[in-house]
Amino acid sequence: MTSTANADHDVTGSADSAVPADADHRDVLVDVRGVKVHFPIRKGVIFDKTIGYVYAVDGVDLQIRRGETYGLVGESGCGKSTLGRAILNLEPPTEGSVTFDGVDIASLKGEELRRKRQDIQMVFQDPMSSLDPRQSVESLLLEGLKAHGLIENDAAANQRLRELLAAVGLPPAALKKYPHEFSGGQRQRIGIARALSVNPKLIVADEPVSALDVSVQAQVINLLEDLQEEFGLTYLVVAHDLAVVRHISDRVGVMYLGALAEEAPAADLYARPLHPYTRALLSAVPVPDPVIEDQRERILLTGDLPSPANPPTGCRFHTRCPWRQPTRCDTERPVLRTVELPGVPKDHRVACHWAEQIESGELRPHEVEAIAVEQTAGVLAPDSPIIGPTSIGEIG
Amino acid sequence: MSQTTSYASTSDAARHGDEPLLQVRDLKVTFKRQGEEPFVAVDGIDFDVRPGQTVGLVGESGCGKSVTSLAIMGLLPKRGNRVEGEVLFNGTDLLKLSDSDMRDRRGQELAMIFQDPLSSLNPVVPVGLQVAEVLERHKGMSRKAAMVVAREMLDKVGIPDPDRRLKDYPHQMSGGMRQRALIAIALACEPRLLIADEPTTALDVTIQAQILTLLKDLVRETGTALIMITHDLGVVAGLCDEVNVLYAGRIVERAERHPLFEQPRHPYTNGLLESIPKLEVGRGERLNPIPGSVADNLPWTSACAFAPRCLNALEVCREQTPQLEMDFGRALRCFNPVEVAR
Numbered sequence A: 001m002t003s004t005a006n007a008d009h010d011v012t013g014s015a016d017s018a019v020p021a022d023a024d025h026r027d028v029l030v031d032v033r034g035v036k037v038h039f040p041i042r043k044g045v046i047f048d049k050t051i052g053y054v055y056a057v058d059g060v061d062l063q064i065r066r067g068e069t070y071g072l073v074g075e076s077g078c079g080k081s082t083l084g085r086a087i088l089n090l091e092p093p094t095e096g097s098v099t100f101d102g103v104d105i106a107s108l109k110g111e112e113l114r115r116k117r118q119d120i121q122m123v124f125q126d127p128m129s130s131l132d133p134r135q136s137v138e139s140l141l142l143e144g145l146k147a148h149g150l151i152e153n154d155a156a157a158n159q160r161l162r163e164l165l166a167a168v169g170l171p172p173a174a175l176k177k178y179p180h181e182f183s184g185g186q187r188q189r190i191g192i193a194r195a196l197s198v199n200p201k202l203i204v205a206d207e208p209v210s211a212l213d214v215s216v217q218a219q220v221i222n223l224l225e226d227l228q229e230e231f232g233l234t235y236l237v238v239a240h241d242l243a244v245v246r247h248i249s250d251r252v253g254v255m256y257l258g259a260l261a262e263e264a265p266a267a268d269l270y271a272r273p274l275h276p277y278t279r280a281l282l283s284a285v286p287v288p289d290p291v292i293e294d295q296r297e298r299i300l301l302t303g304d305l306p307s308p309a310n311p312p313t314g315c316r317f318h319t320r321c322p323w324r325q326p327t328r329c330d331t332e333r334p335v336l337r338t339v340e341l342p343g344v345p346k347d348h349r350v351a352c353h354w355a356e357q358i359e360s361g362e363l364r365p366h367e368v369e370a371i372a373v374e375q376t377a378g379v380l381a382p383d384s385p386i387i388g389p390t391s392i393g394e395i396g
Numbered sequence B: 001m002s003q004t005t006s007y008a009s010t011s012d013a014a015r016h017g018d019e020p021l022l023q024v025r026d027l028k029v030t031f032k033r034q035g036e037e038p039f040v041a042v043d044g045i046d047f048d049v050r051p052g053q054t055v056g057l058v059g060e061s062g063c064g065k066s067v068t069s070l071a072i073m074g075l076l077p078k079r080g081n082r083v084e085g086e087v088l089f090n091g092t093d094l095l096k097l098s099d100s101d102m103r104d105r106r107g108q109e110l111a112m113i114f115q116d117p118l119s120s121l122n123p124v125v126p127v128g129l130q131v132a133e134v135l136e137r138h139k140g141m142s143r144k145a146a147m148v149v150a151r152e153m154l155d156k157v158g159i160p161d162p163d164r165r166l167k168d169y170p171h172q173m174s175g176g177m178r179q180r181a182l183i184a185i186a187l188a189c190e191p192r193l194l195i196a197d198e199p200t201t202a203l204d205v206t207i208q209a210q211i212l213t214l215l216k217d218l219v220r221e222t223g224t225a226l227i228m229i230t231h232d233l234g235v236v237a238g239l240c241d242e243v244n245v246l247y248a249g250r251i252v253e254r255a256e257r258h259p260l261f262e263q264p265r266h267p268y269t270n271g272l273l274e275s276i277p278k279l280e281v282g283r284g285e286r287l288n289p290i291p292g293s294v295a296d297n298l299p300w301t302s303a304c305a306f307a308p309r310c311l312n313a314l315e316v317c318r319e320q321t322p323q324l325e326m327d328f329g330r331a332l333r334c335f336n337p338v339e340v341a342r
Helices: A002-014 A080-087 A110-116 A137-147 A154-167 A172-176 A184-196 A214-231 A242-248 A266-271 A276-284 A290-295 A355-360 A389-395 B065-073 B099-105 B127-139 B143-156 B175-187 B205-222 B233-239 B257-262 B267-275
Strands: A028-043 A049-065 A069-073 A095-100 A120-123 A202-206 A234-239 A251-256 A259-265 B022-033 B036-049 B054-058 B081-089 B110-113 B193-197 B225-230 B242-247 B250-256 B325-327 B330-332
Touching: A028 A080, A028 A234, A049 A080, A049 A234, A049 A259, A069 A080, A069 A242, A080 A095, A080 A202, A080 A234, A120 A184, A137 A154, A137 A172, A137 A184, A154 A172, A154 A184, A184 A214, A214 A234, A214 A242, A214 B267, A234 A242, A242 A266, A251 A266, A251 A276, A259 A266, A259 A276, A276 B205, A290 B233, A290 B257, B022 B065, B036 B065, B036 B081, B036 B250, B054 B065, B054 B233, B065 B081, B065 B110, B065 B193, B065 B225, B110 B175, B127 B143, B127 B175, B143 B175, B175 B205, B205 B225, B205 B233, B225 B233, B233 B257, B242 B257, B242 B267, B250 B257, B250 B267
Parallel strands: A069 A234, A069 A251, A120 A202, A202 A234, B054 B225, B054 B242, B110 B193, B193 B225
Antiparallel strands: A028 A049, A028 A095, A251 A259, B022 B036, B022 B081, B242 B250, B250 B330, B325 B330
């Protein structure tokens, strides 16, 4: 498996635009089909009644192939973390299925599920709160090994721990220390070592570097890439930083309000974003180069992300979309589809009715009136329209 | 509101007077620690801000950028720390002013916006009233007149439906809206200096672009000088006329933004730029991180604090303290600067 992963690196590294030709034949490790995760909104002190749902993830299909890194980007509240957790069955999907290595995760229960978790590990954003402050590094790393019965004797365990620490670039002396004795970057290394300890096939990394300073962030990104090469790992990296995702991913999915807006090989997505949201997102990233900053055209989105408890009808993005059209956009929900455009590969998929026309310049962007989005901290007043045509009328 | 915009350069529209509005001289902030040596958070910082200029303070966590801004605003706690040096605002040393004199200036001549708008707004007072309060306090306006101006301010910072939003509480607004409200409060009295401490760090990229554009437009319109404190070099590249790079409590490099990004001279600045993942660079290309991490104490006394992480370090870097010296229009604190253009 390691060799497949390496071969893949070479292909994507040298030919910037190309997807490996055998992409479709490579086996799929994770198959997510129509996954929805809805959280009920409850009200009432004595009688718990459900007054609505937060549609955190609302119909996502995606495949992660062996040895690749799939990057999931989006802004806060778009459901990217929930989707990551749904893949691990930490958040059981309301609808849809997650197939991991040929097994439907949702069908597993108890002991079987626990065993399966050995293959899927997670790295969290904040290493300070995901590492037990009262456990030494040794005990943190041994926990997973013991739970999955991976150690035979003390000598082997010791050997394994040293290997793990060496893999993530920490000295063996770190074993006896506690999490607070390390810097942020080192703590994240411990978190990664813990995930690695049980020889997983897939690592879900939820914002693995966003809590770190830039100079340390680069160290951890390099480490993740090295480990993938060494152990033939498959990654799902969930992050909000587009540059980080671009750097680490083979393929990228852009999420907006619980659904994928666009999915493409990383180089292709960044060279030629087709969805209006992806365009806006990419144009909003500050670039550390004043020459580029002075010249670039920004697509400024007006208003805020609508509440996932009351998503807009039709295309979720139509309330903020500068290319919104009078028909279809507000009534018909677009599905991920391939587009017939020269130079756009088959696995570049976009959920926009008008992607071709926008790309060809036939449709021009127009001004969008900002819509006030109420923050209702989970509880919704049923009589106040949060988003949608009624409030446009009010403001206009 | 225009739909597509670009950040036009502010430095070209150089309306900067010659007289500095703010002169920070040898600012030093020391925190006392129980049973331990005092901690020097800011270790002798000098910089000027001219009217209408945007100056950036950039650095990683713990470099002293926020403490500098709090010291300028007189917002550090009175006990447990020592602030030395001078902060001359229009010739007056702010550090020597009494508490009540300082209160008169804060909000009127100097204002500040913070990273987390939710914790800087009062949760039990409607947003409109929080804007009006500043005007009542400093301009002696009646509640009624102040509310009219408050409405205008909310409109100006791009809050939709300002009449209704005046009565909203902070928790009813989104993060971006809250930051806009905070900007409205800060700019209500048309201050001459605005300090923005990581104003967009808690926000999403698309909202960040909105807020940065807004800040830039407002600053240009009102001629307010801006000190931008951030860890994000991308934000600095689009916004600041002059950039100060801080490391471990001292300025290591200061230059105008174009020369700074084209040819960073200090190994730390260079290292920062090298370690940022870039949008146009693809999979498989390795980043060049700065090795190690920031030390806890500040070893400036007998060496360069960056020397342990520096790829350019010489013998002298570990034995002497480098001074901030002028070098072709930029200030540099380094014995062995980076020579090659990036």
